[in-house]
Amino acid sequence: MIRAIRDRLCVLTACLLIPCAAVAAEDLTTARARLLVGRYDEAAEQYALFAKKEPVAAIGLARCQVAVGRRDEAMSALTKAAERFPQSAKIPAELAALALARGDLEAAEKHAAAALALDKDSVGAHLARAELLAQQGKLDEAQREYGWFAGYFARAPRIDDPFDLVLLGRGIAEHARWTRNSNTFRRLVSDVFPAAVRQDKDFWPARLEMALLFLEKFNEADALSEITAALAINSQAAELHAARAALALGSFDLAAAQGSLDRALEINPELLWAHQLRADWLLADIRPAEAIDVLTAAKKLNPRDEGTLGRLAAAYEALDGRPGGMPSPRVAMLIDEVAARNPHGGRFYLAAGEACDRMRRFPRAAEYYRLAAEKMPQLISARGQLGLVLMRLGEEAEAAQLLAESFAIDPFNVRVKNQLEVLDLLQGYAVIETEHFVIKFDRGHDELLARYAARRLEEEIYPLVTERLAYEPAGKTLIEIFSRRGTTSGHSWFSARMVGLPFIGTVGACAGKMLALASPTELKTKYNWSQVLRHELVHVVNLQQTDFNVPHWFTEGLAVHLEDQPRPRDWNELLARRARAGQLYSLDNITLGFVRPKSGEDWTLAYCQAELYIEYLREKYGAEAPGKMLAAYGEHRSTGQALGELFGVLPADFEAGYRQFIERQIAQAGPAAEAKPALAELQKRAAENPADAAAAARLALAWLDRDDKPQARRWALAAQKLAANEPLAAYVLARLQLSIGDADGALELLEKGLDKSAPQEDLLALLAALKLRGGNSAAALALYELGDAKFPHSDRWVKALAKLHLQAGDDAKLPAVLKRLAVLEPENGAIRKKLAQLAISAQDFAAAEKLAKIAIDLDVHDEQAHALLAAALAGLDKHSAAVEEYTLAIQLDGLQADWRAGLAQSLVKLGKTDAARQALDKLRDLDANHPAIPALEKVLLP
Numbered sequence: 031m032i033r034a035i036r037d038r039l040c041v042l043t044a045c046l047l048i049p050c051a052a053v054a055a056e057d058l059t060t061a062r063a064r065l066l067v068g069r070y071d072e073a074a075e076q077y078a079l080f081a082k083k084e085p086v087a088a089i090g091l092a093r094c095q096v097a098v099g100r101r102d103e104a105m106s107a108l109t110k111a112a113e114r115f116p117q118s119a120k121i122p123a124e125l126a127a128l129a130l131a132r133g134d135l136e137a138a139e140k141h142a143a144a145a146l147a148l149d150k151d152s153v154g155a156h157l158a159r160a161e162l163l164a165q166q167g168k169l170d171e172a173q174r175e176y177g178w179f180a181g182y183f184a185r186a187p188r189i190d191d192p193f194d195l196v197l198l199g200r201g202i203a204e205h206a207r208w209t210r211n212s213n214t215f216r217r218l219v220s221d222v223f224p225a226a227v228r229q230d231k232d233f234w235p236a237r238l239e240m241a242l243l244f245l246e247k248f249n250e251a252d253a254l255s256e257i258t259a260a261l262a263i264n265s266q267a268a269e270l271h272a273a274r275a276a277l278a279l280g281s282f283d284l285a286a287a288q289g290s291l292d293r294a295l296e297i298n299p300e301l302l303w304a305h306q307l308r309a310d311w312l313l314a315d316i317r318p319a320e321a322i323d324v325l326t327a328a329k330k331l332n333p334r335d336e337g338t339l340g341r342l343a344a345a346y347e348a349l350d351g352r353p354g355g356m357p358s359p360r361v362a363m364l365i366d367e368v369a370a371r372n373p374h375g376g377r378f379y380l381a382a383g384e385a386c387d388r389m390r391r392f393p394r395a396a397e398y399y400r401l402a403a404e405k406m407p408q409l410i411s412a413r414g415q416l417g418l419v420l421m422r423l424g425e426e427a428e429a430a431q432l433l434a435e436s437f438a439i440d441p442f443n444v445r446v447k448n449q450l451e452v453l454d455l456l457q458g459y460a461v462i463e464t465e466h467f468v469i470k471f472d473r474g475h476d477e478l479l480a481r482y483a484a485r486r487l488e489e490e491i492y493p494l495v496t497e498r499l500a501y502e503p504a505g506k507t508l509i510e511i512f513s514r515r516g517t518t519s520g521h522s523w524f525s526a527r528m529v530g531l532p533f534i535g536t537v538g539a540c541a542g543k544m545l546a547l548a549s550p551t552e553l554k555t556k557y558n559w560s561q562v563l564r565h566e567l568v569h570v571v572n573l574q575q576t577d578f579n580v581p582h583w584f585t586e587g588l589a590v591h592l593e594d595q596p597r598p599r600d601w602n603e604l605l606a607r608r609a610r611a612g613q614l615y616s617l618d619n620i621t622l623g624f625v626r627p628k629s630g631e632d633w634t635l636a637y638c639q640a641e642l643y644i645e646y647l648r649e650k651y652g653a654e655a656p657g658k659m660l661a662a663y664g665e666h667r668s669t670g671q672a673l674g675e676l677f678g679v680l681p682a683d684f685e686a687g688y689r690q691f692i693e694r695q696i697a698q699a700g701p702a703a704e705a706k707p708a709l710a711e712l713q714k715r716a717a718e719n720p721a722d723a724a725a726a727a728r729l730a731l732a733w734l735d736r737d738d739k740p741q742a743r744r745w746a747l748a749a750q751k752l753a754a755n756e757p758l759a760a761y762v763l764a765r766l767q768l769s770i771g772d773a774d775g776a777l778e779l780l781e782k783g784l785d786k787s788a789p790q791e792d793l794l795a796l797l798a799a800l801k802l803r804g805g806n807s808a809a810a811l812a813l814y815e816l817g818d819a820k821f822p823h824s825d826r827w828v829k830a831l832a833k834l835h836l837q838a839g840d841d842a843k844l845p846a847v848l849k850r851l852a853v854l855e856p857e858n859g860a861i862r863k864k865l866a867q868l869a870i871s872a873q874d875f876a877a878a879e880k881l882a883k884i885a886i887d888l889d890v891h892d893e894q895a896h897a898l899l900a901a902a903l904a905g906l907d908k909h910s911a912a913v914e915e916y917t918l919a920i921q922l923d924g925l926q927a928d929w930r931a932g933l934a935q936s937l938v939k940l941g942k943t944d945a946a947r948q949a950l951d952k953l954r955d956l957d958a959n960h961p962a963i964p965a966l967e968k969v970l971l972p
Contacts, residue, residue, distance in 0.1 A: 061090055066232045068266025070094045085111065085118040092124065097268070099300035104128060112144075119145045123154030130158055130165075131302070133334035138162050151182060153197045160201060165334070167374040169408060176205035183222075192226035192233045199223050199239055208408040210439045219243055234260035234267060241273055245280070246411070248444040248530070253277055268298035275307050279314060279388075282625040287311050302331045302338070309341050314388045315621050316581055318348035319668060334371065339364055340381025344398070347382075348389055351577060351666035376406020380415070387419055391578040392542050395419045410439045414446045418530060421449055424508035424544035426456065445530030452527045455515055464488050468508050475513035475520075476549050478918075479890045483509070483563060486887070491564045498592055499568070500657060501575040507567070508544035514552050524548040535633070538562040540569035542578060551891065556857060560887035565589040576663040583620040584663070587640030588656060596853050599825060601638040602699035608635055609696060615639050616685055617669060639692075646691040651677050700823030709736070716745070723752035727759040734762050742766065757783040757790035764796060773800060791821050798830065807834060825854045841868055859888040859895065866898040875905030893922035897929045900936075909936040927953055931962035938969055946970055 061076035074094035080087035088111035092104035105128055112121045126141035138158055145155035160175035179201030189195055199222045206214035219240045226236035237260040244253035254277060261270050275290035288311060294304040305328035312321035325342040332338065343364045350358030357365065368375040383398030399416035402409055414436035420429035430453050436446050460473040462484045471480040487509075496502045512523035525531060527546050528539045537548045537557055545566040550559050568589035572580045608614050615623055615636060620643075623636025647655040655677070662672035670681045679687075707715075712729045719725045730745035742762055749759035760783025764776035780797040783790070798813035811834050818827035828850045835844040845868050852861045862885040869878035879902040885895035900915035916933035920926070930953040937946035950966050 058084065058087060058090070061087070063232070065090060065094055065097075066230075066234065066264060068097075068264040070097050070266065081107070081111065082114065085115045085121055088115070089120060089124050092128075096128070096300075097266075097298060099298040101128065101132065101300055105132075117148065119149035119152045119155065121145075122148070123152045123158065126155055126158035126162075130161060131332060133332040135162055135165060135334065151186070153179075153182070153194045153201070156182075157197050157201050160204070165336075165372060167372040169374055169406065173205070173208050173408070176201055176208060180205050190229065192229045192236060195222060195226040195229075196235050196239055199226075199236075203243065207410045210410065212439065212441055215243060215247075215440075215442055232263050234263040234270070237263075238267075238269060238273060245273070245276060247440070247442040248280070249442070250277060250280060266297055268294040268301045268304060271297070272301060272304040272307055275304070275311075279307065279310055282314060284311060284315060284622055284626050285628070300331055302328055302335060305331065306337055306341060309345070310385070310388060313341070313345065313348075313385050314625070316348075316389055318345040318389070321345045322349075336368060336372070336375055336378035337381045339368055340378040340383075340398075341385045343378070344382045344385030344389070344391075344394070347386070347394060348391065348579070349666055349668070351579075374406050376402045376404075376409045376412065378402075379405060380409055380412055383412075383415060383419075387415070389578075390542070390573070390582075392419050392422050393578065396423065410436070411443075414440065414443055418445060418449060421452075421527070422541035422544070424541075426453065426508075429453075448526040448530045452523060455512075455523060456510065459510070463506070466492050466503075466506055468506050469511070470509070471511040472513045472515070472549075475551055476511050479549065479551065479559065480511060482886065482890050483511070483559065486560050486883075487563060487567075491560070491567055495564060495567050495571055495592065499571045499575065499588075499660070501571050503543070503570055503574045505543070507570050509563070510544070510546045511549050512546060513549035519548075520552050521548040538566050540566040540573070542570065542573040545570060550889075556859070556888050558857065558884070558887045559890070560883075561593055561595075565593060568592050572660065576660055577666070579663045579666055580660065581621065581663070581669060582624050583617070583636070583640045583643065584656075584659065584669075586624060586637060587642075587644040590637055590641040591644045591656075595856060597638070597641070597699075598856070599699075599823070599854060601634060602696065604631060604635055605638055605642075605692065606696045606699070609692060614689070614692070617643075617681060642692060642695065643688065646688050649691065650687060706732075709733075721752060723749045723756045724758065726752065727756050727762065730762045731758060734765060739766060739769070755783055755785070757785065757793045759783070761790060761793040761796060764793075773804070776800065777804075786816060789816065789820055791817070791824065794820075795826055802830075802834075807838070810834065825851075828854065836864075841871065844868060845872075857888060859885045859892060862888070863892075863894055863898060866895075866902065870898065870901050870905065873905065875902045878902035879906065891922060893919045893926075896922065897926065897932070900929070901932055904932060904936050904939075907939075909939040912936040913940065925956065927957035927960050930956060931960055931966070934966050934970075935962065938966070943970060 057076055058080060061073045064070075064073035064076070071094075074091055077087045077091035077094060081091050082088075088107060092108045092111075095101070095104040095107070105125070108121055108125050108128065112118075112125060115121055122141040123145040126138045126145060129135075129138035129141055139162055142155045142158045142162065145152045146159070149155070156175060156178050160172050160178075163169075163172035163175055179198055183198055183202060189198065199218050202214060202222065203218055206212070223236040223240045226233050237256045241253045241256035241260070244250070244256065253273075257270060257273050257277065260267070261274070264270065271290045271294035275287040275294065278284070278287035278290060287307070291304055291308050291311065294301055295308070298304070305324055309321040309324045309328070312318070312324060322342065322345045325338055325345065328335075328338045329342070343361050346358060346361045346364070350361065352358065356362070368378045372378075379398045379402035383395045383402055386392070386395035386398060396416060396419045399412050399419060403412040403416060406412075413432050417429045417432035417436055420426075420432065429449075433446050433450050433453070436443065437450055440446070456470055458472075459470040460477065460480070462469045462471070462480050464484050465488060467484065467487055469480050469484055471477065510527060512527065513520040515523065521537070524537070524539070524546050525534045528534060528541065537550070537553070539546055545563075547559060547562060550556050566589070569585050572585040572588060605614075620636055620639060623632050623639075627633035627636065644656055647659065658676050659669075659672050662676060667675065673679050673681060673684050707728075709732050712725070712732050716722070716725045716729045726745050726749035730742050730749060733739075733745060734742035743766055746759040746762040746766075749756045750763075753759075760779045764779040764783075767773075767775040767779065777797070777800055780793055780800070783793050784797060794813060794817050798810050798817065801813060802810035811831075814827050814830045814834065817824075818831060821827060828847055832844070832847045832851050835847055845865060848861055848865050848868075852858065852865065855861060862881045866878045866881035866885065869875070869881060879899060882895055882899035882902055885892055886899065889895065896915045897919040900912045900919060903909070903912035903915060913933060913936045916929055916936065919929050920933065923929075930949055934946050934949035934953060937943075937949055946966070947970050950963070950970055953960055953963060953966075
């Protein structure tokens with residue numbers, strides 16, 4: 031991609047520093063300086079004064095025009111200047127570059143020949159001629175022409191023109207790519223381009239060239255540094271804003287990319303690269319129809335540009351699919367068009383591959399990358415890109431070979447280097463292969479996790495997901511679990527595996543035919559690995575069943591929906607808050623919440639709204655609606671087309687219904703976190719309503735929250751004068767009493783302010799807490815039960831009730847409370863274990879089995895969870911499985927006599943008397959008085 035970028039920057043980024051004639055030298059030097067810092071109108075005005083007298087002025091004027099998107103004027107002015115200055119080789123060389131940028135190869139060839147006839151060492155003409163030959167598919171001749179740059183740089187005297195240095199650097203870089211000379215890149219960024227900057231500190235085009243080289247190698251930090259330095263010189267350079275957009279697109283920062291592209295095209299509406307990046311932005315947001323409009327307009331700037339045509343082919347294919355397994359008519363027409371002009375059009379296929387890659391259509395991307403490498407082996411990035419996409423597709427053997435070849439050619443590519451390190455790590459991983467999965471893992475860290483993952487996948491997750499989605503993936507899905515190796519964390523390895531860079535903000539990810547996890551064994555915060563596997567497997571199925579055409583939001587919404595979990599309370603609160611603020615996502619921008627959220631809150635909202643889109647589809651159009659949408663996506667329909675064809679609804683009307691659905695969900699969820707009025711607003715309300723006790727009390731609380739105790743007391747007392755038992759005022763005054771250690775005074779205030787028929791929530795909670803702290807558990811329990819009845823959507827009551835019932839040993843009331851608490855705390859394994867214990871006591875072994883499995887999903891090394899599962903399985907007469915679980919629990923903690931007893935009892939049920947006797951012997955060693963021993967001895971001893 032970067033090579034193609036340079037082609038389009040050949041004219042646009044160049045700022046000429048030609049030695050001026052003695053006459054008017056000072057004026058021309060000033061004009062050049064203004065051109066470099068982006069004062070184009072002033073520079074053009076000065077150049078125009080001398081354009082009929084000095085070739086350098088004519089060229090400078092043309093470049094001012096090109097910089098602001100007036101190429102036709104520049105071409106006309108240079109054509110006249112060529113007639114006026116027939117001995118200047120610089121002018122036809124400039125014309126050749128302009129003609130190439132417009133796709134006029136015949137004119138480019140004529141102008142380059144004219145320049146070389148006047149100056150056989152015209153750097154600009156040689157560069158134009160080399161690129162001209164490459165575009166015609168004359169690769170051997172093009173390589174020789176690029177070789178000229180290396181030879182000229184070696185033999186030429188000191189080059190004092192920074193622009194010539196930049197042109198030389200471009201030619202040398204391309205020759206290095208074609209000849210696989212990676213060491214040259216280090217020299218370019220440490221010697222050649224810095225030399226241009228040393229000659230003129232404002233020569234930003236050299237910094238841009240270095241940034242593009244760093245971008246090519248995915249060295250984003252150094253690329254950003256050079257772009258930032260260049261923009262400090264010339265904030266009006268459209269190419270620099272486009273480069274910043276390219277950097278943002280690389281990290282899927284679509285909002286930043288859009289802003290930079292808007293600025294680039296505002297400065298220069300004819301900058302082809304910016305139009306192509308605009309299309310890349312739309313493709314990354316899976317909006318191929320809009321990308322086609324942008325690319326169709328870009329074709330007018332250069333109808334032969336293979337970067338534009340390749341992107342266009344990918345966008346066409348995203349909409350058309352491959353009818354009968356063949357390219358659609360308009361894709362085939364583009365392929366034929368390129369082949370007719372250039373039988374080695376590798377750049378076309380490379381651009382198509384990158385566009386498909388950006389849209390997550392990895393199989394198509396792989397096909398295009400292969401064709402790019404075959405058609406034009408000189409494209410060093412094609413092998414690396416193909417290797418990276420094959421890694422995403424789980425084809426690691428072929429990917430390893432390609433990545434190794436790519437690294438040998440280009441050892442500075444960060445992503446290729448990182449993937450090779452991942453492959454080295456995977457060489458030492460163990461493998462479990464099942465009917466539908468291949469699981470790779472570090473045996474020393476994650477063997478237990480891999481074993482249980484394999485079982486859970488085959489027995490529960492795969493059947494559920496494939497049945498619900500009515501599709502089974504072709505072949506086995508590759509799963510890789512990454513744990514720490516050396517100083518590199520498992521999460522860093524996982525991130526490098528998925529994106530080639532050291533961090534992504536999740537613990538699981540899918541690429542269509544493989545998925546990976548960061549091992550939960552080393553994370554401080556455990557996560558439900560079984561739920562993550564289910565979630566990611568939904569993506570595997572969705573991507574394959576839709577030919578990788580499913581929108582990001584749709585598959586995420588389905589994955590959350592198929593987790594079969596209640597929506598978290600904090601999701602409802604966030605939804606309500608953002609709805610009130612008018613900050614909900616729509617179908618047009620929800621993808622940004624996944625690929626580039628501005629905050630964790632944005633990310634959560636995207637998941638919440640995506641699931642609600644699925645729920646709305648099901649409610650409005652039936653339970654089969656999501657499946658129908660998937661089928662439409664598989665036929666390469668857009669969301670708007672699918673909604674219209676399937677349900678006869680326009681996207682705007684669908685969105686309107688969805689917003690009404692959200693309002694109903696918010697209402698059903700109960701009171702969510704309300705936006706607190708500002709202090710000034712509360713002061714205004716209190717002043718305007720002097721007889722309103724509630725307004726005074728709310729102001730008192732606001733002052734208390736600011737820790738202004740005198741003002742809080744003043745307004746609370748004012749509220750009580752208006753209404754003696756105003757509850758919020760009583761709450762404020764009670765907190766003030768507690769701040770000076772007067773618990774009795776606080777209790778008295780709270781009890782006076784309590785209205786049991788309509789209690790104030792904060793007052794009730796504080797009163798209950800004080801009763802509990804004072805040892806009056808019965809009173810506290812009654813108050814917490816009252817709060818739970820009056821405020822069922824708040825979790826403070828159920829948490830307190832669970833604690834009280836646990837302390838009291840009230841096993842009758844505890845299960846109902848813990849079940850509600852489990853919904854609020856899905857990652858809390860202790861709750862599941864306690865519920866499993868209670869279920870076993872109640873002989874509800876089926877429920878105990880489910881609960882114990884969830885505890886294991888939260889921590890596969892939790893020995894108590896395995897023992898509880900064993901007891902539940904034994905209660906269900908699944909003694910073989912019970913023996914396995916007891917054995918594992920004992921391996922993790924061999925000092926639990928009850929587990930030894932359970933193991934022995936299950937072995938007896940299986941008729942394995944020898945093993946049962948051994949278990950009995952170890953039970954006696956642990957606890958000779960264990961109550962299970964007599965019954966076991968009666969069965970096992972003669």
